[in-house]
Amino acid sequence: MRGGTVDHSETTTPSAEPSGYVGRRGEGAEVRRLLGKARLVTLTGPGGVGKTTLATRVARDVAHLFPDGVVLVELAEVRDGALVANLVAARLGLHARSGLPAGRQVIDHLRDRALLLVLDNCEHLIDSSAELAAAVLAGCPRIVVLATSRQSLGVAGEQVLPVPPLPIADAVRLFRERAGAIVPSAFDGQDEEAVLAELCGRLDGLPLAIELAAARIRSLSPGQILDRLTGRLALLTSGRRTAPRRQQTLRAAIDWSYQLCSSAEQTVWARTSVFSGSFDLDAATHVCADAGIAADDVLELIDGLLDKSVLIRGRQPGVARYQMLESLREYGQERLDVTGDRHRVARLHRDWFGGLVARANEEWVSDRQQRWIEQLGSDHANLRAALAWSLSEPGEAGRALRMAAYPVEYWLLRGLAGEARTWLGRALAATPDDHPDRGDALCMYALHTLWMGDQEQIARLLDEAEALAEKNADEVARGRVLHIRSFAAILTGRPGGVELAAATCAIFRAHGLVHAELHPLFIHGVSIAYRDGDPAAARASLRRMYDLAAERGDLFYRAMALFGRATVEVEFGDITAAADAATEALRLDLRTGDQQGMAYRVDTLAWIAARRNEHERAATLFGIAGALWERIGTTPEFAVNLPHVKHTAATRAAIGNTRFEQAYAAGRALSDAEAVRHALGEPAPASPSAADARTGILTKRETEIAGLIAKGLTNRDIAAELVISQRTVSTHVEHILTKLGFGNRAQIAVWVVGRAGTRRAQL
Structure with missing residues (x-):
């Protein structure tokens, strides 16, 4: 896939x-x-x-x-x-x-x-x-x-x-477009080509410098912009004569834009430079507001920086987000250094995103879950920056422990377990052994390590976490250790998973920790079904898990509970109920973007197809799942060993190795949209693909020659293969290039491969 x-x-x-x-x-x-x-x-x-x-x-x-x-x-x-x-x-x-x-x-x-x-x-x-x-x-x-x-x-x-600066004519065109978008009548009735040409020449045709200057058209005419820029350039580039002239020019343009901002706008420019990637108004208000800048004024100041092209408004739907070009961000950080305010602002930035992560964890099992998935995804660059700052500042590493640990579902859902493990490892190394968040961080580090397969390290981590829990007489912390131990048991096939999961559920239930209880309920339900052949007990745990999640508007754990129900029913119960549960779980995964969940659900749908004797479909679904397993960095033999091996073997036996491999390869070759439709049993759209649309452009002979080009044959080789002259081959190649709009043979080869992939996807 x-x-x-x-x-x-x-x-x-x-x-x-x-x-x-x-x-x-x-x-x-x-x-x-x-x-x-x-x-x-x-x-x-x-x-x-x-x-x-x-x-x-x-x-x-x-x-x-x-x-x-x-x-x-x-x-x-x-x-x-x-x-x-x-x-x-x-x-x-x-x-x-x-x-x-x-x-x-x-x-x-x-x-x-x-x-x-x-x-x-x-x-x-x-x-x-x-x-x-x-x-x-x-x-x-x-x-x-x-x-x-x-x-x-x-x-x-x-x-x-x-990449050279723009020629003067194009630079003038860019200035006109940008200025005209701000003040449509800026050039009406004015013959200012000479002024604009000189202005853009002064800016050396640098697009960023031109856009910064054009942003001043609201309050100045082109001539006035030129007058101020001309006088300021000499002043602002003095003392920087060792720098390349274009860098001097850009620096001068940024300096000039900065000086044209109000004092409050300058402050907000500098403070928002602490953000990495994009940010929203709430984050900006937290970082920028103080005794000198009222919280209610931040929006107006942000708006002023948008008008001046210092900030850019993002195009994503929903909450407005802002971003600063890297050159302007570097400049803003220099200003923070000049004022000595960088450390304070960076701390505010870290505190905001530390609080964001904490709120996301508190509200994860709720109807706000999707919002938090989107929010944390949008702010991931800022999370990285906040973690890096915490680990680089003396005495701050403890804050990184909890920021990297929770919500653990976010790191897993986004495929970032390896990164979370890296941050946790650095934070654990930089914090004292008695830090109050160390036990939880050790458990989460062990959870991410579990996916890496390092059993010896997991045991050491959990032993340390358990010792801390006993030392502090912390039953909840002990429950977290039991949780990871139970999960390790079910994944590795070791005994004791059922009892460990049951003990974990009891601890968290006694403390009213619904969020913490959900995954242990899943572990208990699936493990007791497969170990004891007790589908009734399994259904009870999975039903409680589903109900707790559904009552709160959660999607992530609802999908997991449905998946658990499907795995139980496919082996011990109603195959139709299994199919309904797995399909509903996959639809929930699509809403949250959970690729790890999708791998589990699609593999389960393959088991169901095998049980229904739909073996071609089963093999194709195994191929789709295989691509997903590869993407999430594990194998089905590790994640869902027994049922996967059992139903794969049954499918191979039913249709033979050759047909299995063909269907499996077809599943892997499907595009994501096609793979999802196939897994859900939905029909493909009627419109032809772009590759099919282009296919009809070539004649049969041209298509044949394109295929030989893709195999690496020269014109001489093709002529010998088709028993035609090299000149005829050259003519055909020129026609192919012209019809497809390509410039060389390599592009033809890429197109042929893509066309073949599209055909495989339609099998």
């Missing part, structure tokens, strides 16, 4: 026209040409020259050439080079895999795929970015990398394309 699922989609190319894409037709064509002949293309240039805009536009234009889509990874949101591979893995929708570092998992996932990987803003993580790019190029022959950076990556085979 290719691509991503729900909010883990691999194809992340923007669908809307990028802001500021003016005058880049030539550069765009050159990037496309380089992508046709090289597997690593790096766009370089100073901040504000438009590298990201060019890269995202080109990625959108060439997306159809890559069967597995485009993955955009914005590296500006991380500051730790060790997290580069984790961020790429997260963008691919991968969960941490047992025993493998994130980089290795990325390589394994991409090895047989054909996609464009866009690494944006590499300069501050240049070594880590170069290392990952080199590994991808070496291990994944059909992956193409497009990077943006203020310097080249220095990787063998890299094609570097410096």
Whole structure:
């Protein structure tokens, strides 16, 4: 199964026209040409020259050439080079895999795929970015990398394309577009081409500098903007003559924009630079408001910075979110350093997101669960920044223990168990043994480690957590240890899981901890069914779990309870009830974006199909599940060993190895949308795919030649194969390139592979 699922989609190319894409037709064509002949293309240039805009536009234009889509990874949101591979893995929708570092998992996932990987803003993580790019190029022959950076990556085979400033004519056009969007009558009846040309020349054609200047059109005419810019440039670039002139110009433009802000706007600019990625108004108010800036004034000040192009309004639906370009963010942080306010503001930032995580955990089992999934996902870059700050500041690491531990469901659902484990490991190493949150952190660290398969380390972690619980006479803490022990028992097939889960449920129930009781109820229900053959006891635990979750509006644990019911019924009860439960669980997973849950549900639907003697369908579902298991970093033999092995064997025996492998491969080849429809038993849409639409463009002979090109044959080889002249082959190749709108043979090969994938998906 290719691509991503729900909010883990691999194809992340923007669908809307990028802001500021003016005058880049030539550069765009050159990037496309380089992508046709090289597997690593790096766009370089100073901040504000438009590298990201060019890269995202080109990625959108060439997306159809890559069967597995485009993955955009914005590296500006991380500051730790060790997290580069984790961020790429997260963008691919991968969960941490047992025993493998994130980089290795990325390589394994991409090895047989054909996609464009866009690494944006590499300069501050240049070594880590170069290392990952080199590994991808070496291990994944059909992956193409497009990077943006203020310097080249220095990787063998890299094609570097410096992105130049805009020519004056295009710079003027950009200024007119931006200024006209603010004040439509800004140029009515005015012959200001000479003024605009000089203004844009002063700004060296840098798109960011031009947009900052255009934002002043509300209060100044173009001539007035030029007058002020001309006088200020000489002043503001003095003392920086060792810097390249374009960097001086951008710096001057930012300095000028900063000086044109009110004092309060300047303060908010500096303070909001502490955010990583995007942020909302509530977070900004917490960080920015103080004795000098009233909380009620923050919105107006944010609005002023939006008007001045210092902040950008995000396009996502729901709550408005704001973002700052990296150059402006760096500038704002410099201002925080100048005023000595950086530490205080960073602490406020950490406190806000620490509180956010705490509220999310408190309200996880509620009708606000989806909101928290979306909120934490939107703020994940800020969570990383808050955790990093806590671990870098003396005496603050304790706050990281709880931030990285809860809500544990978020880390698992987003496929970030490996990252959570990393943060917890760092926090545990940096905090004293008697910290009050250490026991919980040890249990959560053990839970994430459980997925890595390190049983010896799990035992040590839980022994330490249990000793702390006994020392503090903390029964709830002891219950958390028993919970992880019971889960480890059921996953590894060791005895005692039923009794441990029952004891855990009793402790949490006695303390009224509904959230904590839910997963142990699942463990008890499934384990008692399979160990004791007691479906009645299993149904009772799973019914309580479902009812507790449903009463509170929870989706995550409702889906898990339904999955538990399906596993019980498929072995001991009503196969129709099993199918209904598994299907409903999958629909809930789609709402929360839980890929881990989806792997379990689809595998269960395969068992059900096998029980119904629908063996072709079962094999296809096993293929769909196989791709999901791979993505979440585990195997069905580990996660659902006995029933998976049993029903896989039955399916193979029923249809034979050849038919099983064909159906299994067809399931793996399905796109995410097709895979979901197949699992739910829904019909495919009537409209043809893009690949099918293009297929009809070529004649039968051209299609045949395109297929031979994809096999690596030269024109001479094709001529010999088809017993025609090389000249005829050359003519056909030119016709193919023209009809498909391609520039080289490599693009033809990519298209053929994508077309084959589409056909497999329709089996």
